[in-house]
Amino acid sequence: MPTPTYSLDDAIVALATPLAESALAVIRTSGPGSIELVASAFSRFSALKAASGNTLVHGFILAADGGLIDEVVLGVYRAPHGYTGEDSIEVFCHGSIPGVGRVIERLLEVGFRRAKPGEFTLRAFANGRMDLTRAEAVSEVIAAHTEESRMLALRRLSGALADRVGELKSGILAALAAVEVQLDYAEDDAAEDIELDIAGLGSIERSLRALASTAGRARLFRDGARVAIAGRTNAGKSSLFNLLLREDRSIVSDVHGTTRDYIEEWLDVAGVPVSLFDTAGLREPGDRVEAAGIERSGRVIGSAAVVLYLVDATGGLDDGDRDFLASHCDYTAKTGVAAGPVVIPIWNKVDREVPASPPGFIPVSVKKGEGVDHLLSVLGSVLLEGSAGGSSADGVTVASERQQALLERAADSLASAIASHRAGEPLDLVAPDLRDAVDALGEMTGEVSTADMLEEIFSRFCVGK
Ligand SMILES: Nc1nc2c(ncn2[C@@H]2O[C@H](COP(=O)(O)OP(=O)(O)O)[C@@H](O)[C@H]2O)c(=O)[nH]1
Ligand SMILES: [Mg+2]
Secondary structure, eight states: OOOOOOOSSSOEEEEOSOSSSEEEEEEEEESTTHHHHHHTTBTTHHHHHHOOSSEEEEEEEEOTTSOEEEEEEEEEEOTTSTTTSSOEEEEEEEEOHHHHHHHHHHHHHTTOEEOOTTHHHHHHHHTTSSOHHHHHHHHHHHHOOSHHHHHHHHHHHTTHHHHHHHHHHHHHHHHHHHHHHHHHHHTTOOOOOOOOOHHHHHHHHHHHHHHHTTHHHHHHHHHOEEEEEEESTTSSHHHHHHHHHTSOOSOOOSSTTOOOSOEEEEEEETTEEEEEEEOOOOSSOSSHHHHHHHHHHHHHHHHOSEEEEEEETTTOOOHHHHHHHHHHHHHHHHHSSOOSSEEEEEEEOTTSSOOOOOTTOEEEBTTTTBTHHHHHHHHHHHHHHHSOSOOOTTOOOOOOHHHHHHHHHHHHHHHHHHHHHHTTOOHHHHHHHHHHHHHHHHHHHTSSOOHHHHHHHHTTSOTTO
16 A cells, blocks of 8 residues: 655545435545635635634535536634644535535645545644544544444543553653753762652553553454354254344255355444354265355354354254364363364254253254343353453553554563662663653654654545544
8 A cells, every 4th residue: 555645734625424325425625725715616705715613604616617516515614623723614515426526526626635544633633633542543433333342432532541641651751850850960969869669650560551451352342353153054053143133144944055155244242343154054065166165164263253153952963063162172171272263062943852952052042032142141251251451440441553562662661660770770771761661652642753653543544534
């Protein structure tokens, strides 16, 4: 992907809503002169030029020859207010695909250029409207698949993470300031080195690590997990798939080998966005197409975090089931380490005359919907247990790999400062580690930033945000 290069002093335009037939579409503009530029293509240009910030102006976007392009309402923002902190106009037009195209073309004609990914938010950051933890949270809020992941990102957007990082940083800065004062006077004064507050710094280090460790769970909520339904043909896999999705998505039949390829849909399990896969039943394939389907399904099963393994209790366990369960469960039982997916064995069709479920199996009747709530709660706990790291009591989490790495770097530098001080090293050897911890936290919020770093962050945004 080519790296976008951003300039901050021109006027940009982008569609902020999906390009689809809809009641309204929002086209966003921002940058110096953007109000005048829009006015030059607007029917009520003097009303627009005179409009104060945070107001709406109704009128028409006009072609160069004065012809009508669309009837619109303009949201007017004046620097230093609004999302970007620049002069900016949001054009609310009709959600017609050709209409939206014409409005954007006209704005390009009067002097806007097309915005690159994340460019509006980059400008908001550059103009001090938000720090980097909030800016990153913007795209996380948009991309959230479940209510839980959205709320975690919204906490970050509200500044909870920036506040927490700020508190921890000010603790380190206080220690660093004391050290620097001491270093400044060291030359003319042979006074003994000050004692650092080791206990205080140690507690900051623990807080940094605790915050970094929320990343596993935050990413589970952000990125979700793959869950595959597996088992022999006719075990009831497609029936379970449909029941969980509450729709007739996969074909259910008593003909063996009906599902010949995997099917994927997404599902909210305890707030975790789950990609649920129905797979082709495991058996000796009837033909080459089924063999290919079974092979593809095997790869899906291998890459899943969790496998729901269904057994048709009316037939009981056969060698194929035992082989599958043994190869996936024995290693985990012996070592306590999950190799590949965690397997949840399920004893299906208990509405019929069947033997009691073997130990470790969850008895269900997919047909009657019995035991399925229990199955979902087991699946939810398996997913949450599997995500390394903890949750934080006050709901402040980090999801971004960048932020997690910076928290870990700050904690490591702090640990190294503490160790050097304990070992009796002089303060001028302790100071650089403290400074690095402060810098790492400064990079988190963007007080310290480089062009490369910003491009890396914002190029992952969508255009129009
Ligand atoms: N009695 C009973 N039949 C079921 C149950 N679950 C599925 N079936 C039936 O088992 C057959 C195979 O189901 P299907 O979902 O297509 O199995 P798959 O091959 O594993 O995808 C169908 O006739 C289903 O109606 C259940 O809980 N009880
Ligand atoms: Mg099936």
